[in-house]
Amino acid sequence: MDLSVVFYGTGGSVPTARRATACVLIRAGGARVLIDCGEGAQRQMIASTGLVQVDDILITHFHADHYLGLPGLLKTWDLQERRMPLRIAGPRGLRDLFEALRRIFGKIRYPVELIELEPGEALPGEGFEMRAFPVEHRMRANGYAFVEPDRPGRFDAEAARSLGVSDVRDFGRLQRGDPVAVDGGEVRPEQVMGEARRGRKLVVTGDTAPSEMTSVAAHEAELLVHDGTFTEEESARAAETGHSTARDAATLAREAEVKMLALVHISTRYHVRAVIDEAREAFPNAHAVRDFDLVEIPFPERGDPRLIEGGATERRESPSEGAESPSEVLDAREQE
Amino acid sequence: MDLSVVFYGTGGSVPTARRATACVLIRAGGARVLIDCGEGAQRQMIASTGLVQVDDILITHFHADHYLGLPGLLKTWDLQERRMPLRIAGPRGLRDLFEALRRIFGKIRYPVELIELEPGEALPGEGFEMRAFPVEHRMRANGYAFVEPDRPGRFDAEAARSLGVSDVRDFGRLQRGDPVAVDGGEVRPEQVMGEARRGRKLVVTGDTAPSEMTSVAAHEAELLVHDGTFTEEESARAAETGHSTARDAATLAREAEVKMLALVHISTRYHVRAVIDEAREAFPNAHAVRDFDLVEIPFPERGDPRLIEGGATERRESPSEGAESPSEVLDAREQE
Numbered sequence: 001m002d003l004s005v006v007f008y009g010t011g012g013s014v015p016t017a018r019r020a021t022a023c024v025l026i027r028a029g030g031a032r033v034l035i036d037c038g039e040g041a042q043r044q045m046i047a048s049t050g051l052v053q054v055d056d057i058l059i060t061h062f063h064a065d066h067y068l069g070l071p072g073l074l075k076t077w078d079l080q081e082r083r084m085p086l087r088i089a090g091p092r093g094l095r096d097l098f099e100a101l102r103r104i105f106g107k108i109r110y111p112v113e114l115i116e117l118e119p120g121e122a123l124p125g126e127g128f129e130m131r132a133f134p135v136e137h138r139m140r141a142n143g144y145a146f147v148e149p150d151r152p153g154r155f156d157a158e159a160a161r162s163l164g165v166s167d168v169r170d171f172g173r174l175q176r177g178d179p180v181a182v183d184g185g186e187v188r189p190e191q192v193m194g195e196a197r198r199g200r201k202l203v204v205t206g207d208t209a210p211s212e213m214t215s216v217a218a219h220e221a222e223l224l225v226h227d228g229t230f231t232e233e234e235s236a237r238a239a240e241t242g243h244s245t246a247r248d249a250a251t252l253a254r255e256a257e258v259k260m261l262a263l264v265h266i267s268t269r270y271h272v273r274a275v276i277d278e279a280r281e282a283f284p285n286a287h288a289v290r291d292f293d294l295v296e297i298p299f300p301e302r303g304d305p306r307l308i309e310g311g312a313t314e315r316r317e318s319p320s321e322g323a324e325s326p327s328e329v330l331d332a333r334e335q336e
Numbered sequence: 337m338d339l340s341v342v343f344y345g346t347g348g349s350v351p352t353a354r355r356a357t358a359c360v361l362i363r364a365g366g367a368r369v370l371i372d373c374g375e376g377a378q379r380q381m382i383a384s385t386g387l388v389q390v391d392d393i394l395i396t397h398f399h400a401d402h403y404l405g406l407p408g409l410l411k412t413w414d415l416q417e418r419r420m421p422l423r424i425a426g427p428r429g430l431r432d433l434f435e436a437l438r439r440i441f442g443k444i445r446y447p448v449e450l451i452e453l454e455p456g457e458a459l460p461g462e463g464f465e466m467r468a469f470p471v472e473h474r475m476r477a478n479g480y481a482f483v484e485p486d487r488p489g490r491f492d493a494e495a496a497r498s499l500g501v502s503d504v505r506d507f508g509r510l511q512r513g514d515p516v517a518v519d520g521g522e523v524r525p526e527q528v529m530g531e532a533r534r535g536r537k538l539v540v541t542g543d544t545a546p547s548e549m550t551s552v553a554a555h556e557a558e559l560l561v562h563d564g565t566f567t568e569e570e571s572a573r574a575a576e577t578g579h580s581t582a583r584d585a586a587t588l589a590r591e592a593e594v595k596m597l598a599l600v601h602i603s604t605r606y607h608v609r610a611v612i613d614e615a616r617e618a619f620p621n622a623h624a625v626r627d628f629d630l631v632e633i634p635f636p637e638r639g640d641p642r643l644i645e646g647g648a649t650e651r652r653e654s655p656s657e658g659a660e661s662p663s664e665v666l667d668a669r670e671q672e
Contacts, residue, residue: 014412021408039408040351041375047353064510068408072357075400076350086564100439104400139342307539 001029001127001148003200005223006312008044009036010264012229013065019291020044022265023063024225025202026146031055031125035144035204037290041069042076047293053082055268056123058130059090060206061141062097071104078108085111089130090207091140092116119144119213128199133217137206137242145217146202151299152177153194160192191294194312200297203258207265209239210248222297222305226252228263228288231270231278246275260305261286263294291333337463337484339367339536339633341559342627342648344380345372348565348602349401355627356380356399358601360540361563367391367461371480371540377405378412384537384628384648390595392459394466395426396542397477414444421447423460426447426453426467429545455476455549464535470542471554473578481553482538488513489530489637496528528666536633539594543601545575546584554592558633562588564599564624568604569671575618582611586618587642595623596641 004027011019021038033040033052038245047053059067070088075085088094090124094116115123119142121132128149132142155175160269164182165171172181179188201221206213208227238245245265247332253261266275271286274280279286287307294311298304308314340363342556347355357374368390370377381387386464406424411421423647424430430452451459455470455478464485468478499519501507509516515524537557541550544563554560565579574581580588582599589597597619602611608624623643625631630647634640644650 005365014415015379015382017379020379039405040382043353043376064407064411064442068440069375071400072404079350092435100436103433104404105434108399172615265357 003028003148003202003293004316005202005225005262005292005297006049007262007264008041008048008312009038010266010289010291010293011038012265012267013063015040016087016268016285018270019266021068022206024067024264025049025054026051028128028146028148029126031128033058033125033130033146034296036066037069037073038065039068042073051076051297053077053084054086055084056087056089056125056130057143058123058132058142059094059139060135060143060204061091061139062093063067063139063207066206067097067101068258071101073195074108074112075105077110080104082110085113087113087115087123089115089117089132089310090131091142092105092118092142098306101306116125122147131217134211134214135214136211137207137209141206141208143205143208143214144292145198145202145221148199148200148201151197151248155198157193158196160187161292163187163191165192178318198300199302202297203301205245209242210244210252214275215252215256218252221256221258222300223260223262223295224253224256224258225262225264227265228275228279229265229267246279246286247282250279250286252288257287260295260307262289262293262307264289338408339364339538341486341561341631341633342385343537343598343600343629343631344377344384344648345374346602346625346627346629347374348601348603349399353604355604357404358396358542359405360600361385361388362538363463363486364482364484364490365462367464369394369461369466369482369532372402372542373405373409374401376408378409380627387412387416389413389420390422390427390514390620391420392423392461392466394453394468394478394480395424395430396471396479397427397473397475398429399475399543400555402542403433404435407437409495410448411441412445413446414441415533416515418446421449423449423451423459425451425453425468426645427468427474428454457484464644465551470547470627471541471547471550473543477542477544479539479541479544479550479553481557482536482539483538484535486535487649489532490546494531496523499523499527501528502581510591531654534636536636538633543579546580551592553589554588554594557592557594558584558597558636559598560589560592560594560633561600561625563601563610564615565603566603567611582622583618584616586615586622589619589622595621596643598625598629598643599623600625 006025009023018099022036023041024035025035032223034054034057100135117132122129122131131145135143170180202223203218204225226249228244230238294308342361345356345359358372359377362369370390372392384399441585453468458465458467467481471479506516538559539554540561562585563580564582566581628648630644
């Protein structure tokens with residue numbers, strides 16, 4: 001399963017010319033999961049990957065910079081005749097918020113399911129699940145972990161043959177975990193199957209102070225996307241406001257043994273270089289990702305996560321979703 | 337009084353990579369009046385002029401692409417400790433909408449005055465007024481005319497002296513419209529004052545079918561910013577949806593004898609060249625303005641309105657409002 005993460009918005013609570021407010025996309029096989037949806041999310045998509053028909057939107061918490069892009073995106077999908085159902089999940093309070101937003105986007109004609117996720121609960125996907133865990137902000141807030149189940153080990157056909165298995169149907173039985181009878185006895189799956197391969201894990205914290213729960217959720221994750229609002233000189237302020245310093249995030253990344261750390265929600269008061277330097281002292285593979293950066297996450301045995309700067313603008317979802325092409329996708333846009 | 341118009345959003349109901357949804361700023365002396373506030377308006381400002389502390393926001397109508405940027409902008413001003421009062425005006429229904437939006441932006445600490453403007457009513461400004469007039473969309477909708485009063489004609493000091501007026505205080509009396517006694521009689525103001533000079537007028541229609549009321553409101557305007565959603569081949573659709581074709585707008589501009597026509601809300605289904613060509617057949621000084629274009633409008637006797645492409649990005653309101661500078665203006669942004 002192809003797995004990658006697109007950063008649509010890496011800014012803090014106020015956007016800048018270069019950074020939109022919070023919005024991250026996980027692409028897992030054919031599934032598309034958006035985490036947070038800051039103002040302008042639809043335009044960030046249109047300007048890079050094209051407008052993605054996401055399956056799920058997970059909101060970390062209900063500060064406006066994390067959900068203000070929802071009404072516009074929901075409305076645009078409707079104008080474009082979306083029919084695909086949408087799931088929107090978030091902490092308790094999501095239903096109330098959605099009722100308030102409904103006044104803005106009006107009637108939408110595709111099904112929307114609202115799911116309030118308590119920490120510990122998970123949203124099932126195809127070949128993965130999105131687990132909510134509690135983070136420490138100034139209001140109820142969830143982080144989310146994309147978790148892929150472990151995959152069975154590799155089947156060793158040579159070993160099976162040398163043990164006397166010759167029927168390919170028996171190969172299948174062994175791969176599914178069943179023993180197989182051969183002349184003079186039995187071959188058991190563990191004799192011919194390699195070790196189970198670890199599933200991949202990605203964690204997106206949203207806004208949070210460094211927390212033990214994040215550390216647990218992110219243990220050995222391929223990618224940790226973490227709040228990096230401050231640098232150490234303002235660690236007191238980070239604690240007060242429920243945010244993290246670059247060093248906090250990097251220390252947590254090291255302890256959790258993640259492969260890559262992507263810092264987001266960086267205040268423009270800092271030079272990004274200083275933020276990166278601080279983080280890399282504790283964790284060398286730390287990055288202050290920017291809007292439209294892309295991280296590709298191969299199966300662990302095939303390599304490490306790879307950051308492609310600006311990668312989202314080079315890989316449109318489809319030509320018709322491109323940013324500049326007049327197309328039928330845009331057909332409905334004059335209706336408002 | 338310096339007068340200029342900045343285009344922050346020139347797109348249709350769905351933004352594109354190059355065009356944000358509706359938002360136009362009028363800068364008149366020290367006053368700043370925003371007309372419509374589509375999603376991402378705050379970021380469009382930050383990316384060009386810097387975040388402007390506008391005095392008034394006028395909403396043309398309550399389709400989401402014309403007001404979705406309000407909550408984010410109101411919230412950001414609050415984070416940045418705005419204290420200046422804000423007036424928000426719009427058609428009847430504004431108060432209801434604002435109540436619904438309040439849930440999103442929460443508590444703001446500067447005074448906000450809401451004004452429902454019936455067609456014919458005006459919002460007074462310093463040295464101008466903003467007049468509402470009815471346009472024809474699929475819901476109650478106002479267009480707005482910026483109207484400057486006529487200015488008194490020039491005082492002819494030479495003529496006054498030759499009529500025997502020598503005291504400069506008498507010059508002042510004549511300029512204020514009072515007669516002045518001289519040896520052997522009286523000098524009347526009309527003997528020494530030139531003709532009254534016409535005030536400037538700018539009209540922004542918002543979304544509308546071509547309408548007689550627009551034509552009246554825009555009569556001899558320096559600049560008409562008009563809906564140009566369609567081209568002629570879809571004139572039936574324009575009528576159905578309460579929009580205009582480029583030719584509609586240009587014909588109206590010609591009949592109203594405006595100086596310059598700026599077409600906005602252009603659907604990306606068209607090549608902009610085709611839209612411009614269609615409009616210029618009827619009205620040569622027609623432009624399909626783009627985001628961050630600027631139009632400067634001198635006093636009529638000093639020249640014609642001048643379109644400066646991308647001009648908004650070159651003229652920051654102040655260095656501290658710049659897009660890239662870490663600064664105290666941004667000090668509050670990590671609080672969410």
